[in-house]
Amino acid sequence: MSDIYFPPRELAVMSVLWRLGSATVTDVRDALEEDLAYTSVLSALQTLEEKGYVRHEAEGRAYRYFATIEAEHAGGSALARVRDAIFHGSAERMFAQMVADKKLSRKELERMRQLLAKRLGEKP
Secondary structure: OOOOOOOHHHHHHHHHHHHHOOEOHHHHHHHOOOOOOHHHHHHHHHHHHHOOOEEEEEEOOEEEEEEOOOHHHHHHHHHHHHHHHHOOOOHHHHHHHHHOOOOOOHHHHHHHHHHHHHHOOOOO
């Protein structure tokens, strides 16, 4: 499962599962920004389950769905695609773009600095 790709609807469903920890079809439907039919949400969950990214457990007459992969794992794969497609494989250019984002708070920038220092084996 090294290269993970989610089409937009599947990503939206996975995002709900990651945020809530687990959810029924109705929970997912209610949490989505897009107004989808119950059957559309169910279909997305079943597809994700077939791909091995979701599992379910019976809960009364309904099923409760759980993500089987961590958001960070999927995020790493997505970032690698962005790095390769947009920044021509350059993590430095991608990082420079992120740091230039005016919406980042000082706290976020300080945390990024700490992560870099740790990665370089320096004291933050």
